[in-house]
Amino acid sequence: xxxxxxxxxxxxxxxxxxxxxxxxxxxxxxxxxxxxxxxxxxxxxxxxxxxxxxxxxxxxxxxxxxxxxxxxxxxxxxxxxxxxxxxxxxxxxxxxxxxxxxxxxx
Amino acid sequence: xxxxxxxxxxxxxxxxxxxxxxxxxxxxxxxxxxxxxxxxxxxxxxxxxxxxxxxxxxxxxxxxxxxxxxxxxxxxxxxxxxxxxxxxxxxxxxxxxxxxxxxxxxxxxxxxxxxxxxxxxxxxxxxxxxxxxxxxxxxxxxxxxxxxxxxxxxxxxxxxxxxxxxxxxxxxxxxxxxxxxxxxxxxxxxxxxxxxxxxxxxxxxxxxxxxxxxxxxxxxxxxxxxxxxxxxxxxxxxxxxxxxxxxxxxxxxx
Numbered sequence: 001x002x003x004x005x006x007x008x009x010x011x012x013x014x015x016x017x018x019x020x021x022x023x024x025x026x027x028x029x030x031x032x033x034x035x036x037x038x039x040x041x042x043x044x045x046x047x048x049x050x051x052x053x054x055x056x057x058x059x060x061x062x063x064x065x066x067x068x069x070x071x072x073x074x075x076x077x078x079x080x081x082x083x084x085x086x087x088x089x090x091x092x093x094x095x096x097x098x099x100x101x102x103x104x105x106x
Numbered sequence: 107x108x109x110x111x112x113x114x115x116x117x118x119x120x121x122x123x124x125x126x127x128x129x130x131x132x133x134x135x136x137x138x139x140x141x142x143x144x145x146x147x148x149x150x151x152x153x154x155x156x157x158x159x160x161x162x163x164x165x166x167x168x169x170x171x172x173x174x175x176x177x178x179x180x181x182x183x184x185x186x187x188x189x190x191x192x193x194x195x196x197x198x199x200x201x202x203x204x205x206x207x208x209x210x211x212x213x214x215x216x217x218x219x220x221x222x223x224x225x226x227x228x229x230x231x232x233x234x235x236x237x238x239x240x241x242x243x244x245x246x247x248x249x250x251x252x253x254x255x256x257x258x259x260x261x262x263x264x265x266x267x268x269x270x271x272x273x274x275x276x277x278x279x280x281x282x283x284x285x286x287x288x289x290x291x292x293x294x295x296x297x298x299x300x301x302x303x304x305x306x307x308x309x310x311x312x313x314x315x316x317x318x319x320x321x322x323x324x325x326x327x328x329x330x331x332x333x334x335x336x337x338x339x340x341x342x343x344x345x346x347x348x349x350x351x352x353x354x355x356x357x358x359x360x
Contacts, residue, residue: 022221022253026285037286040257043229089222089254 019090020073036073036087044077044086108232111241111358112259116275118246120265121296121323123152125351126243128339129263130199131187132348132355135339137194138238141181141231143167143202145224145255146245147214150204154334156184160206168205170227171219177202177227178234187336191343200235221254228258239358247275248282256283261290261358263320267297268307273314280315292320294354300324321354323347 025036038053039045045053051061065085068074075088113126126142134140144152144167153163170177181200188197205211232240242255256262262283266272276293283291293311298304308319326347329338339348 019222022250022257025257026253026282033285034287037257040225040254041260043225087222089220089225091218091220091222 019088021090024090025087039074039085039087044084046082046084050085108237109239109260109358110228110232110258111239111261111263112244112255113241113263113265114244114252114256114279115246115265115272116248116279117272118149120246120267120272122246122265123243124155124329124334124338125263125265125294125296125323125354126241127152127155127337128348128351129355129358130239130241131337132339132351133239133359134185134188134197134199135191135193136355136359137196138359139196139198139200139236140239140241141200141202141235141237142241142243143228143231144204144243145251146243147204147219147251148211148245150206150211151334152243153201153203153206155337156182156187156201157336158182158201158203163203163205166203166205166210167227168210168214171223172213176234177230181231181235187340191340200231200237202231221250224251225254225258248279253282253286256288257286259288261292262288263292263294263354263358264317265294265296268295268299268302277315280317291317292354292357293317294320295322297325298322318357320357321350323350 020036025033028036035050035054042049047058047061047065050065051058054061065074069076069085073088074085077084077086113122113129115122123146130140130142142152144150147168165175165180167177167180169175170180180202182203183198184201185198188199228240228242231237244252244255264276264279266276280291293315295307295311298307304322308322312319324347328342328345329347332338332341338345339351342348
């Protein structure tokens with residue numbers, strides 16, 4: 001698998017990790033959830049594929065994808081001249097269980 | 107193009123892993139390349155049906171999630187289980203087990219893992235193993251990982267028992283799957299008492315959820331006696347239960 005070469009930030013401008021969780025996706029407004037669910041199913045998509053899926057012009061799609069990348073919800077990878085987008089899922093960090101509780105198992 | 111089939115239930119103990127192993131094996135017997143990923147990392151179990159114990163599992167899904175190896179390195183070719191029953195040419199079955207080591211399970215509970223990596227791993231498996239079907243054996247209930255499995259499914263097979271708690275939980279799961287726009291959903295009722303009217307139950311459940319019931323599995327003494335030591339359809343290919351599994355597999359492949 002080739003390394004992502006992003007020309008959009010993978011994280012938000014403030015340096016915080018704004019990647020999105022599945023719970024977040026589930027609670028998004030319908031239109032955004034519709035797009036991100038489809039992108040997850042496809043794995044990686046081009047501007048053209050998104051435009052076809054949403055039945056909108058590429059000129060409308062590009063700024064929308066750029067904004068999602070700025071927000072840290074998706075990341076972009078360049079393959080030649082083509083930009084490919086994928087959902088950037090957050091690392092699951094389950095902190096509800098104390099480290100001490102489980103340390104005896106190791 | 108490969109299909110991703112998630113086998114899920116809202117509650118534990120529905121026979122999800124057993125059903126996954128049986129349906130996946132049946133699909134493989136039809137000449138397809140099939141893999142099963144045990145994503146029930148907190149309580150793994152499906153490996154038992156393929157004759158694995160923790161001694162035999164050298165590399166598991168956990169190793170991939172911690173960055174120790176590629177996911178294809180954790181795939182075991184278990185096609186030998188198909189050798190005693192008629193299998194069409196090309197049929198293969200791979201298993202990606204989760205670790206049974208207490209420390210590994212504890213680490214998942216303590217630290218979590220990269221769910222995005224899991225999604226990448228599914229795609230990598232499909233390409234590397236040239237799969238026709240990828241079955242995901244999920245953890246019961248709804249959480250971060252099961253939401254991902256549901257979202258990326260081409261087919262979501264929900265297993266439930268004829269039990270009020272299962273009925274309510276399944277309703278929630280069906281709503282979630284609809285919201286996530288899963289292309290195809292099927293229900294399978296498991297452990298139904300033979301005294302029930304199966305046709306009436308099928309109609310009632312289908313009407314309630316507006317989802318097709320792919321099969322109703324009667325509670326079977328032979329299945330219980332097998333105690334997960336083997337895959338039922340491979341041991342008893344002509345048993346009525348195996349015919350129900352065949353019908354479910356046909357609907358998965360349709």
